[in-house]
Amino acid sequence: MNAPMTGLAMMPDLEPPRLVDEEPAVVVSGLTKRYGDFTAVDQVGFTAFPGEVIGVVGESGSGKSTLLRLLNLEEQPQAGTYTLGIKSCAGVNLFTLGRFESRSTRVRHIGIVYQNPHLGLHMHHTSGGNVAERLLVAGERSFHALRRRARAALDASEFPMDRIDVPPLTLSGGMQQRVQLAKAIALEPDLLLLDEPTTGLDVSVQALVLDTLKRLQRDRRITMVIVSHDLGVIRTLADRVLVMRRGAVVEAGLTDQVLGDPQHPYTQQLVHAKL
Amino acid sequence: MAYVAARGGETAIKQAECLFREALGSITEERVCEIQRSLPYLVDRVMGEASLYAPDLAALALAQSGGELSEAVLLLRAYRTTQPRIAYAAPIALDRQLTVRRISAAFKDVPGGQVLGPTLDYSHRTLKTEVLAGQPFTPTPVTPAEKPSERAPPAVAGWLRDQGLVPPADDTEQDSGDIPDLTREPVLFPAPRAHTLQALARSDTGGTLALGYASMRGYGSVHPTVNEVRLCEADVMMPHPKGGHFNAGRVRVSEAEVVSRAQVDGKPILKLGFAATLGWNEVKTIAAATLDLAMNTAGAHPANETEFVLYHTEPIESAGFCLHFKLPHYVTFQSALDVFRGGGAAADEASPEEPPDVAPDDTPVLEEALP
Amino acid sequence: MTALRDLVRPWQRYSYGFLDESAKRAVRRGLLKAIAIPGCQISYASREMPMARGWGTGGLQVSLTLVEPESVVKVIDQGADDGVNAANIRSFIARASGARTTTDTLEATLIQSRHRIPEERLTRNQLLVLQVPDPEPLRAVVPDISVARIMHADADYGLMWLKLYEQLVQAGRVTQSSSYPSLVNGRHIMSPSPIPRWDTPKLHQAENLTLLSAGREKRLYAVPPWTDVKPLEFSDVAFKVEDQTGRVCERTGATGQFMNEMPLLDGTSTFELSDAGFAEKLARRRAGEAVTIGPTYYVDGELQP
Numbered sequence: 048m049n050a051p052m053t054g055l056a057m058m059p060d061l062e063p064p065r066l067v068d069e070e071p072a073v074v075v076s077g078l079t080k081r082y083g084d085f086t087a088v089d090q091v092g093f094t095a096f097p098g099e100v101i102g103v104v105g106e107s108g109s110g111k112s113t114l115l116r117l118l119n120l121e122e123q124p125q126a127g128t129y130t131l132g133i134k135s136c137a138g139v140n141l142f143t144l145g146r147f148e149s150r151s152t153r154v155r156h157i158g159i160v161y162q163n164p165h166l167g168l169h170m171h172h173t174s175g176g177n178v179a180e181r182l183l184v185a186g187e188r189s190f191h192a193l194r195r196r197a198r199a200a201l202d203a204s205e206f207p208m209d210r211i212d213v214p215p216l217t218l219s220g221g222m223q224q225r226v227q228l229a230k231a232i233a234l235e236p237d238l239l240l241l242d243e244p245t246t247g248l249d250v251s252v253q254a255l256v257l258d259t260l261k262r263l264q265r266d267r268r269i270t271m272v273i274v275s276h277d278l279g280v281i282r283t284l285a286d287r288v289l290v291m292r293r294g295a296v297v298e299a300g301l302t303d304q305v306l307g308d309p310q311h312p313y314t315q316q317l318v319h320a321k322l
Numbered sequence: 323m324a325y326v327a328a329r330g331g332e333t334a335i336k337q338a339e340c341l342f343r344e345a346l347g348s349i350t351e352e353r354v355c356e357i358q359r360s361l362p363y364l365v366d367r368v369m370g371e372a373s374l375y376a377p378d379l380a381a382l383a384l385a386q387s388g389g390e391l392s393e394a395v396l397l398l399r400a401y402r403t404t405q406p407r408i409a410y411a412a413p414i415a416l417d418r419q420l421t422v423r424r425i426s427a428a429f430k431d432v433p434g435g436q437v438l439g440p441t442l443d444y445s446h447r448t449l450k451t452e453v454l455a456g457q458p459f460t461p462t463p464v465t466p467a468e469k470p471s472e473r474a475p476p477a478v479a480g481w482l483r484d485q486g487l488v489p490p491a492d493d494t495e496q497d498s499g500d501i502p503d504l505t506r507e508p509v510l511f512p513a514p515r516a517h518t519l520q521a522l523a524r525s526d527t528g529g530t531l532a533l534g535y536a537s538m539r540g541y542g543s544v545h546p547t548v549n550e551v552r553l554c555e556a557d558v559m560m561p562h563p564k565g566g567h568f569n570a571g572r573v574r575v576s577e578a579e580v581v582s583r584a585q586v587d588g589k590p591i592l593k594l595g596f597a598a599t600l601g602w603n604e605v606k607t608i609a610a611a612t613l614d615l616a617m618n619t620a621g622a623h624p625a626n627e628t629e630f631v632l633y634h635t636e637p638i639e640s641a642g643f644c645l646h647f648k649l650p651h652y653v654t655f656q657s658a659l660d661v662f663r664g665g666g667a668a669a670d671e672a673s674p675e676e677p678p679d680v681a682p683d684d685t686p687v688l689e690e691a692l693p
Numbered sequence: 694m695t696a697l698r699d700l701v702r703p704w705q706r707y708s709y710g711f712l713d714e715s716a717k718r719a720v721r722r723g724l725l726k727a728i729a730i731p732g733c734q735i736s737y738a739s740r741e742m743p744m745a746r747g748w749g750t751g752g753l754q755v756s757l758t759l760v761e762p763e764s765v766v767k768v769i770d771q772g773a774d775d776g777v778n779a780a781n782i783r784s785f786i787a788r789a790s791g792a793r794t795t796t797d798t799l800e801a802t803l804i805q806s807r808h809r810i811p812e813e814r815l816t817r818n819q820l821l822v823l824q825v826p827d828p829e830p831l832r833a834v835v836p837d838i839s840v841a842r843i844m845h846a847d848a849d850y851g852l853m854w855l856k857l858y859e860q861l862v863q864a865g866r867v868t869q870s871s872s873y874p875s876l877v878n879g880r881h882i883m884s885p886s887p888i889p890r891w892d893t894p895k896l897h898q899a900e901n902l903t904l905l906s907a908g909r910e911k912r913l914y915a916v917p918p919w920t921d922v923k924p925l926e927f928s929d930v931a932f933k934v935e936d937q938t939g940r941v942c943e944r945t946g947a948t949g950q951f952m953n954e955m956p957l958l959d960g961t962s963t964f965e966l967s968d969a970g971f972a973e974k975l976a977r978r979r980a981g982e983a984v985t986i987g988p989t990y991y992v993d994g995e996l997q998p
Contacts, residue, residue, distance in 0.1 A: 146847070147847065147848075150847060150849070169852075169855075172855060172859055173859060173862060173863075175862065176855050176858055176859050176862065179855065179858050180851045180852070180854075180855045180858075181851075183851050183854040183855060183858065184849075184851035184854075188854075188927055188928045189927060189928045189929050190858065190861055190927040190928075190929050190930045191929050192929075193858060193927075194862075212862055212863070
């Protein structure tokens, strides 16, 4: 992470110095997912501190998206533990939760933005409704509060307010990603998962969405895991990076270090391919 | 006669029924026998959809309903459901039954031969109008073949299996009484295969054809080749209280087997679709066998959904529900009118954006929580 | 010597109450489950009845299972005892059971109804059987019952609430008219059958047992006595029943109850009580007869506690 800014005048936009004994926000260890004979995720582990952004890079088929689905509690692994620094489940391996608690934890504490907006949105409902659904599932029963909170989340995702009652189906790809993002952050999640959030968007739109993510991360200190095959995106957002190959992490470290001076031949190949 | 006359309802329905029955006249045993004799394919269709093999009762149902098909099927079904289960007959394999017609479109010739049997498939569909002028139509007598066809030609699927073109059949012996019975328990999804095949066996001919045709025509990925269509007179073998089985008679049965290309682990294979029904009804079994395949094939067409196919080809449920819209709905309509006129819970449009102040972290927990 | 025929009951063309004993037992088992899990849809075989599917065969199977020779049966359709289908079902139940029939709600022990709950308050000694065309409240958001079953199991009702939210956003009001989805016992969302919103609050903490049965869709569910039934509503957008303000029953002069509206040639409307048995009693009382009229759920359009 950034070095502590000791000795400088108060700079509200920069995060305060981190205490060494701060509790981690996410701890994952030994995560393994197999489909038949095929191992999609092999002994993956990492720790993320509050507000930290972990980037996951690798070619398609390297297990990045499976890892994200596991972190979103959509699938059960064959082995591994996963804890979030949340009061209700402190120290609990989330994979041991029952069906209902698991869903409730996913809704309440984890947000996700999929590469394919069809996976994350009801295309025929309004954009505001898509965000409101999350709040409804969490038990918000005031219509006016739903409107206000959906509006706030969409606003934070820099979604144009005059489109709030328009269904995502008729919106551009970039706007659809903003609706997904608003839905994901509506409940102020403890962990935000981003699966190739800008892939497939025009370069200019990509930059705008990245700006929004960057600003959100800075303002709200949301812990994020971002999966991308685009090293530019990772470089912009991630503090630390995991390099995955055939389901396993082959290299991990500070983003600048790993991408600037790759040690593993596979990482070197990835970095050079991008140059 | 008023639709809902004060105190008039009972008289009205009685007289409405009288009108219908009077128009049909008296129903005699002769009339029922004549229907059974002259309309065997219609009787078969009713028996198949009612899943009750009783030609005399089916003919009676047709006589009573004046040939209103969904009424006739309903009559027979309502009778069937009151009948006790005395015993379960032994399963029948149609390649061991008296086969009167068996054709395969997949091969020019097959072991046991193409047996055309009785069919209008190759006839010129011309009306014999001379009958109406008083000249009876007398069919040309059949010339017996020099060599009669095999009594029970072997199944084409057997040959395909021997060649390894389709997976081997599951020959597990199952007690007939253990087979899930659609009429004694509701279908739940994913449906057991027994339920799927039973539902298709008693499905509506028209509905099955419509969905099957849609799938064949291209709204779906099944392009069937008719591996075998067979019309049989099958022996009903009943368990005897002292052991063994005895022959309780014969029923007319039709079956169809279609094949379509599929892939398993990237390798092309043939998949079999199967359907059978009581009575001779070729168009339904071919369509149903196609649906049997389609239901097991991923795709966006409704015919790819077992739930969609089985629910919407049920003859008496679909007809009954369609007809129920004739019943008065004026209370529900009154309720809807209230909404059109501005009733119903309304958002306070004057101040929708003046929210009560709730702290951002004041999110209630999941409300509909399980205990 | 004992002959075999002394040991068995004489052969009859149909069983008492038409249904054979195994069919009745299946219905009773389903009902017990349904009562044990209020609002939860229980699947049952649902026999074909000598009446068209979709015409009350579900309600009929429940009524025929529960009817006894001493029962007093009332059957209504849209609130009317003399609706053609109500008349038909009533005469069938009476024929199959020998039970007496009535149009007086107070007198009835078993009431089968399509689309209405009587205006006079039902008591603990009465059974209400509602005919249900579509038991699945989630049908509008997920047509597949296999998916809906999972959503019920998970109490995953976000989409139901979203539907209400969207109605408020798009129409400014909740446009769901009858069959208003309601949360039963804080757990299952149920369709109360196509009763008007006016009747929905009558199920909440009711003294009587309400049984709901869908013959075509093969589902049973129940609202046991003293059970919460809460129509879905936002905390700041209250559920509202159909407005009956200013409507006067032409036959009885009654007000503040659910009315049928009948268009007139001059473009206006006239009204009459939808609950025909209740109207009949009011009319008789008006004519000077001594008639017992029970307490009603609503008085002058206001729901009574």
